[in-house]
Amino acid sequence: MDHRLRCFGTTPKTHFLCSLIFFFFFFSFSNAAFDLATIPFNDGYSSLFGGSNVVRTADGNGVNLLLDRYTGSGFISSNMYRYGFFSANIKLPSNYTAGVCVAFYTSNGDVFQKSHDELDFEFLGNIAGKPWHFQTNLYGNGSTNRGREERYRLWFDPTKEYHRYSILWTAKNVIFYIDEVPIREVLRNDEMGADYPSKAMSLYTTIWDASNWATSGGRFKVNYKYAPFKAEFKDLILKGCPVNPIQEVSDSKACIDQHVDLEAQDYATMTPMRRRAMHNFRKHFMYYSYCFDTLRYPTQMPECIIIPEEQERFMENGRSIFVGKHRRQAKRKSRTKTPLDIINKGSM
Template identity: 70%
Template sequence: MDRLRWFGRSDTLFVFLAILLPLFFSIANSAFNVTTIPFNQGYLPLFGDGNLVRSPDGKGVRLLLDRFTGSGFISSKLYKHGFFSANIKLPSDYTAGICVAFYTSNGDVFEKSHDELDFEFLGNLQGKPWRFQTNLYGNGSTNRGREERYRLWFDPTKEFHRYSILWTAKNIIFYIDEVPIREVVRNDAMGGDYPSKPMSLYATLWDASNWATSGGKYKVNYKYAPFVAEFKDLVLEGCPTDPIQQVSDAGVCVEKEVNLNSQDYAMVTPERRLAMRKFRQKFMYYSYCYDTLRYPVLPPECVINPLEKRRFKDTGRLKFGGSHRRQSRRRSRTPVASNSEFDSNM
């Protein structure tokens, strides 16, 4: 029952168990129909080669972090739109100060105008739940971070769960298992802030002691090293495209785009939309769309839910149930391309 106490008072927990979990489980058990590829067919080591361990069947990898280096991998091609997915199991025990990132970016090609879509998992003290955030940047809009932060309804260290990013010309959806947790719908007012250039997929495990846990209060403790994040059942769906000229077989790309938009994971059914709303009501504890101190003018992609808005302060944080202190985040752009100012504005 210890983990159940994460979710609050017993009456809230009862409602959660009676209504929310069956919905999540029913959706999560109806897995997407995806085609996985072996690691060597789609990915290359990015850094810390000695800490990247391929599985015996070639279908997955382990990323390790020790006192000498973290590790990471990158897709061997860049893609114009796509579905990027992996089954991931996060490090267990004491994980304060570490960051596991699963994201798309073109920061190595477009240094000052890069695009990015992030899952970032933030370590914690032993016995405390993992938290994570999603983010997106378009055309180098790092001074306009679009962070949301959440808790999970399960322990991500016990077994694998599928984390996915769908990126199309019309929308972006972040999934956990088959539950959509966030959707950003493109509109003309976003302009270049909507990611539009070809991106690679990245996965990294690294020391983020200066910001990841309680604003850097709790550092990586290498007594618990090596920290291990596991990735398997990797999915890369999209059209490989030259990042500079953005030249590819036009016919093939049109066909792939049509196929991408016709897949099950591109359909936000009423059942999935309800699951997304329930997730956000229960587990989202920060949203930039409700942070009127940072954004007195509402960002154009934000769709305000009046019921959701009442739960948040003008800082974008929960009025009740929030457990995080003000944080200060400064981070290097290596190895992760993101340069969020989330915590420095809290």
């Protein structure tokens, strides 16, 4: 008999204890904040679209993006970067947010329309009383037909207070962070070829109407009775070497020192503690991964590192076998969810 503590497939008491330990581990880990220098909005960004729906904060250090029945909104970094660290404290809209998508991502689609690169967080709204979900993705050289998305739940309510979301992009790897907790790492290898993002990108942040797919596959649409929907951003961070995408080869030579400095930063190192935190997050909160979707990708993507303990929790369509269980538990819940509730009995 296996006497190791397991968090799934055992008694509710055991599951609760595992989740409780996991919660306090995450809480203490996320308080070990990175030493980061923020910049005022006007020093690194400009409005992308939305006109008056892009609202700068009074102190100049943040911005609110609004979505109403007329338009969404967004902002963009003033420069393009080849590798960097991109980060912001974000608070998402509350109440009924079905169909709303808030995106925090890097891209060069405006310059390389048929061969763009992209790294993204996409936060997907929900009906009232249901939690936000989110997904991460990676594209290189226009490889949109080979989506590398993963989808997750959160262990907190992202509408109550700010949380930090970050993307590290180097020549070696990509790491997505939430509150200094790594949730996904993609290691570059030769087999990926041009699928690994390698051209200079800008940082984009947008809020928009994604009614046709964002919530339950488009079943629930944006309800403008609850507009305007407001996403709040502050403590903005851009660390990287600005480059001209047309003269990228010569510019990249001038950025060698900055690249070395970037890879030497604390957040660029995947320590054993961070790897354990990432494993725990993925174990409890990831409910879809393209790496396990053998129906969509019979031949595994070259960067996928399959951990047997993770694989056994997913079906051949890449979905977690616990999705249905989470939904049934959510229907039985009547009181307001807390971050600890989401960890213990997260609803899908």
